[in-house]
Amino acid sequence: MRVSTSQFFQQSVESMLARQRELSQTQQQVADGKRIQRPSDDAAAAVRVLDIKESVAQLQQYQRNADAATARLNQEETALVGVENLLQRVRELAVRGASDSLSDRDRRAIAAEVREQREYFLQLANTQDANGEYLFAGFTSRTRPFSLDAGGALQYAGDQGQRKVAIGSTREVAVGDPGTLFMDFEAAAGGTTDIGSVLSNLIDNLESGNGYPQALADIDTAFTELYNTRAKIGARMNAIDEQKTANESFLLALSEVRSSLEDLDYAEAISRFNQQLTALQASQQAFMQVQNLSLFNFLR
Amino acid sequence: MAGIINIGVSALNAFKRQMETTGHNIANVNTPGYSRQVVQFEARPAQVSAQGYVGSGVDAGAVQRRYDQFLADRVREYSASHEEFAVYEQRARQIDSVLADASAGIDDMLQQFFASVNDVADDPTSIAARTVMLDRAEQLAGRFNALDGWLEDIRHHLNRDLGNQVDEVNEVARSLAQVNGRIINLAGTPGGIPSDVLDERDRLLDRLSGFTSISTVEQSDGSMNVFIGSGQALVVGTTHNTLGLVDNPAAVDRKEIVINQPGGISSNVTSQMSGGSLGGLLRFRDEVLDPAQNGLGRVAIGLVSYFNEEHRSGMDLDGELGGDFFANAAPQVLAHRSNGAGSNIAVALGEAADLTGHEYELRFDGTDWTLTDLHDGSTVSTLGTGTALDPFVADGMEIVIGSAAAGDSYRLRPTRGGAAGIGLLIGNGRDIAAAEPVRSAAGSANSGTAVMSGGALTERNGDTRLAAPVTLTFNAALNRFDISTGGSVAYDPASDSGSTLTVSLANLGDYSFTVTGNPSNGDVFELRDNAGGVGDNRNARRLADLQNANLMIGGTASIADTYGALVADVATRTHQAGSAAGVQRHLLGQAEAAKSEVSGVNLDEEAADLVRFQQAYQAAAQVISVANSLFDSLLAAVRR
Numbered sequence: 001m002r003v004s005t006s007q008f009f010q011q012s013v014e015s016m017l018a019r020q021r022e023l024s025q026t027q028q029q030v031a032d033g034k035r036i037q038r039p040s041d042d043a044a045a046a047v048r049v050l051d052i053k054e055s056v057a058q059l060q061q062y063q064r065n066a067d068a069a070t071a072r073l074n075q076e077e078t079a080l081v082g083v084e085n086l087l088q089r090v091r092e093l094a095v096r097g098a099s100d101s102l103s104d105r106d107r108r109a110i111a112a113e114v115r116e117q118r119e120y121f122l123q124l125a126n127t128q129d130a131n132g133e134y135l136f137a138g139f140t141s142r143t144r145p146f147s148l149d150a151g152g153a154l155q156y157a158g159d160q161g162q163r164k165v166a167i168g169s170t171r172e173v174a175v176g177d178p179g180t181l182f183m184d185f186e187a188a189a190g191g192t193t194d195i196g197s198v199l200s201n202l203i204d205n206l207e208s209g210n211g212y213p214q215a216l217a218d219i220d221t222a223f224t225e226l227y228n229t230r231a232k233i234g235a236r237m238n239a240i241d242e243q244k245t246a247n248e249s250f251l252l253a254l255s256e257v258r259s260s261l262e263d264l265d266y267a268e269a270i271s272r273f274n275q276q277l278t279a280l281q282a283s284q285q286a287f288m289q290v291q292n293l294s295l296f297n298f299l300r
Numbered sequence: 301m302a303g304i305i306n307i308g309v310s311a312l313n314a315f316k317r318q319m320e321t322t323g324h325n326i327a328n329v330n331t332p333g334y335s336r337q338v339v340q341f342e343a344r345p346a347q348v349s350a351q352g353y354v355g356s357g358v359d360a361g362a363v364q365r366r367y368d369q370f371l372a373d374r375v376r377e378y379s380a381s382h383e384e385f386a387v388y389e390q391r392a393r394q395i396d397s398v399l400a401d402a403s404a405g406i407d408d409m410l411q412q413f414f415a416s417v418n419d420v421a422d423d424p425t426s427i428a429a430r431t432v433m434l435d436r437a438e439q440l441a442g443r444f445n446a447l448d449g450w451l452e453d454i455r456h457h458l459n460r461d462l463g464n465q466v467d468e469v470n471e472v473a474r475s476l477a478q479v480n481g482r483i484i485n486l487a488g489t490p491g492g493i494p495s496d497v498l499d500e501r502d503r504l505l506d507r508l509s510g511f512t513s514i515s516t517v518e519q520s521d522g523s524m525n526v527f528i529g530s531g532q533a534l535v536v537g538t539t540h541n542t543l544g545l546v547d548n549p550a551a552v553d554r555k556e557i558v559i560n561q562p563g564g565i566s567s568n569v570t571s572q573m574s575g576g577s578l579g580g581l582l583r584f585r586d587e588v589l590d591p592a593q594n595g596l597g598r599v600a601i602g603l604v605s606y607f608n609e610e611h612r613s614g615m616d617l618d619g620e621l622g623g624d625f626f627a628n629a630a631p632q633v634l635a636h637r638s639n640g641a642g643s644n645i646a647v648a649l650g651e652a653a654d655l656t657g658h659e660y661e662l663r664f665d666g667t668d669w670t671l672t673d674l675h676d677g678s679t680v681s682t683l684g685t686g687t688a689l690d691p692f693v694a695d696g697m698e699i700v701i702g703s704a705a706a707g708d709s710y711r712l713r714p715t716r717g718g719a720a721g722i723g724l725l726i727g728n729g730r731d732i733a734a735a736e737p738v739r740s741a742a743g744s745a746n747s748g749t750a751v752m753s754g755g756a757l758t759e760r761n762g763d764t765r766l767a768a769p770v771t772l773t774f775n776a777a778l779n780r781f782d783i784s785t786g787g788s789v790a791y792d793p794a795s796d797s798g799s800t801l802t803v804s805l806a807n808l809g810d811y812s813f814t815v816t817g818n819p820s821n822g823d824v825f826e827l828r829d830n831a832g833g834v835g836d837n838r839n840a841r842r843l844a845d846l847q848n849a850n851l852m853i854g855g856t857a858s859i860a861d862t863y864g865a866l867v868a869d870v871a872t873r874t875h876q877a878g879s880a881a882g883v884q885r886h887l888l889g890q891a892e893a894a895k896s897e898v899s900g901v902n903l904d905e906e907a908a909d910l911v912r913f914q915q916a917y918q919a920a921a922q923v924i925s926v927a928n929s930l931f932d933s934l935l936a937a938v939r940r
Contacts, residue, residue, distance in 0.1 A: 001897055002896075002897045003893075003896075003900075004336075004896040004897070004899075004900020004901055004902050005329050005900070005904075006896070006900060007892065007896040007897075010892075014889070038393070038396050038397040038871075039396050039400045039867050039868070039871030040396045040871045040872075040875040040878065041875075043868050043871035043872045043875055046867065046871055047864045047865075047871075050400065050407050050863075050864045050867065051861075051864065053407065053408070053411070054411060057411040058411075058847070058848070064418070064419070064422070065422055068422040068423065131423060131425055132425070133425050133835055137835065138833075139735065139739055139833035139834070139836035140831075140832035140833050140834070140835065141834060141835025142425060142832070142834045143832050159741060159830075159833065160739070160740070160741045161830075161833060161835070163424075163836070163837050164837075165422055165837070165841075166421075166841065166844070166845075169848070172841075294903055294904065294907070295908060296903065299910070299911065
């Protein structure tokens with residue numbers, strides 16, 4: 001087979017250009033640490049990586065939601081613990097106040113403290129978070145939910161709405177409870193009562209001698225409501241912890257898959273780089289040695 | 301003696317001719333398309349003599365051109381194929397590398413946007429979170445706009461390149477016709493057709509096949525006819541036709557190639573042009589650029605349509621019903637320039653899930669309308685009759701016919717402007733509708749265990765917030781809730797617990813909620829206006845859920861999936877074009893090697909020839925010298 005001189009040069013140059021192209025591509029991979037420079041390098045893997053990035057972003061969002069939920073639930077719990085402690089103190093006062101050996105003045109002194117506690121209860125029921133949202137107002141969270149009417153009963157201006165956030169793809173958790181938990185529980189004397197009324201009735205009893213024999217029973221019912229709500233909060237926080245742990249495992253698994261698709265195997269890449277470097281150098285040297293050969297060198 | 305001298309002289313002439321030719325070959329070793337020339341020696345006819353036939357020397361015959369038509373045609377064929385794939389890949393690569401890029405592509409920005417929606421769902425009264433959501437929305441819209449603008453740039457350059465290349469093809473065609481003329485004139489002359497003129501024609505043909513695939517037919521008078529496309533004549537003898545670049549009669553940004561034939565006839569050959577850079581550019585436009593821009597538009601329109609729909613079913617911080625969150629682009633309707641003067645149609649966006657990302661042609665034959673999907677030429681069946689109350693519905697479009705004349709046609713691009721048209725309409729974070737307009741409350745006297753939860757406006761068809769509460773009273777005997785405004789909704793505690801019920805609220809829309817548990821007879825639930833419900837995040841949650849919802853492609857793909865499909869499509873085509881170009885490059889290399897095996901100049905070979913003919917020349921000169929001394933001897937013999 002004849003090889004024309006220009007064909008000969010052209011092939012040698014083509015060959016060197018091809019080696020350079022390969023070397024340049026490997027160099028780019030090594031510099032980036034990525035096997036896939038652009039989607040066309042591996043279309044299926046590139047789209048898979050997009051999918052994974054999206055799933056990862058979602059899971060990270062769920063973790064953020066979970067953290068926000070935990071923070072809010074902690075706040076709620078703190079407020080409710082405050083109310084429980086308050087009721088515990090009021091219970092003690094109620095027991096003491098029921099003793100026959102107290103004078104009117106003593107009873108009035110106890111009543112004064114119950115008044116203080118009632119004030120404190122209102123503050124706790126109207127707790128606001130860092131954003132200024134009332135924790136126990138339902139959806140109308142910028143409107144102060146609790147006040148006492150003229151008769152000392154608790155008035156609730158909020159609604160029954162309960163905010164939920166997503167902590168997993170199919171899991172949501174409530175981040176609060178509407179203020180109705182302080183309202184409308186069964187009174188020992190029949191009908192319904194609320195914590196405000198209980199405290200107010202106790203104050204009346206101590207100050208004016210109006211009988212309130214159901215005081216302890218009603219306080220205990222209130223405790224039960226609070227315990228129930230705190231149990232729910234506890235359950236929610238457990239659920240959040242569980243889900244967060246699960247999310248973490250998903251995240252880890254996903255990042256492993258992504259790495260296997262996208263990341264460069266440095267050992268393989270660098271040895272490939274060296275091979276290609278050698279190939280380029282060899283083709284360049286071969287070219288130099290051969291291009292000098294010509295019969296015209298020998299024609300005088 | 302005379303005979304010997306003649307023989308010597310003939311040899312000298314012949315070898316001199318050969319050395320000139322060898323010198324010519326050496327001089328043209330680097331000339332592209334040069335075919336090696338060789339002098340054919342012919343022995344002169346023998347003279348008869350008493351001893352038999354005696355030779356009389358040598359003649360330099362024709363200068364033969366080392367050339368194989370078949371090999372040359374093969375090189376042109378592979379050259380056209382290679383150029384087509386190489387140009388296609390180069391352009392496609394531009395789009396491919398940008399689409400999935402984190403700082404230029406859509407998917408990262410989409411995730412960040414939905415993350416900000418989630419943050420508003422976590423904290424709906426936070427102005428800061430709302431402000432961030434608007435920022436991210438603006439950035440997302442901006443990203444769509446920028447990508448589309450960049451694709452438009454590519455289109456602009458494509459059109460310009462098509463124009464330039466069509467001009468060059470015409471240049472080459474003109475030159476070919478001229479060369480044909482020269483060849484025809486030289487055909488009959490004693491010298492024959494110079495090899496170099498034939499080489500020149502070959503070079504022109506090679507150049508032409510870089511632009512488009514050609515086929516050639518040699519005529520008996522020596523001229524070469526050149527055909528392009530599916531057999532349209534470009535050069536016939538000494539005349540040539542020109543190509544032109546014209547606007548598509550409906551879409552002025554789409555250029556078409558026509559061939560101007562004698563008699564003023566212009567035929568559109570765009571779909572027949574294949575091979576070469578023109579073929580590559582046209583295929584790139586049809587297979588990558590148009591689908592990319594339409595596909596990107598589809599992603600944008602899908603996002604806007606469904607996000608707006610959900611946003612409008614919510615309530616903002618000031619208690620107002622949600623408005624459109626994003627601006628959307630209307631479908632492009634391009635009328636054919638020969639349509640009737642008063643003809644008009646209107647195309648609105650229908651269900652975004654049905655959008656295909658293709659372009660369509662709508663044609664009226666006088667009685668019937670036909671909708672063709674230009675992606676594959678198939679006819680699309682439509683529902684409806686085309687009136688305002690009953691529009692033609694197909695593939696996400698709703699078409700209303702205004703007035704039409706027979707022969708009217710329109711080019712429809714429902715998603716083409718989507719990415720350019722997306723924009724943020726909301727300027728104030730307070731206007732983000734994170735809450736629902738309705739909330740529910742259980743009656744305080746309820747004795748059953750039923751709980752009403754969730755609740756969302758799922759279909760808004762009015763603008764009035766709930767003026768008075770709507771009460772649902774449970775009727776145990778009939779297993780239903782009686783609605784205070786009329787009607788009822790069925791609920792059987794035994795089987796329907798946990799299911800979703802829907803109540804129609806006048807001048808507002810349909811409100812859906814979940815009921816779980818067992819209500820007692822007479823238990824009431826109240827639906828009331830969510831006044832002051834700023835801590836309500838239900839609509840924000842529904843907006844955030846749009847990220848994962850299978851909204852598009854007939855309900856099988858999410859917004860991000862639709863974008864991913866676009867990325868995959870471009871990536872696959874780019875990759876395939878690259879592979880094909882590599883294969884063609886290899887085939888082209890082999891074809892070129894085969895051609896130059898016959899036609900190429902090898903300097904060593906020429907050098908050896910020089911030596912050979914130099915020796916031969918010296919020998920022939922020696923023959924003359926010997927003949928001369930023979931003559932001298934003869935003269936000396938007969939001198940007195």
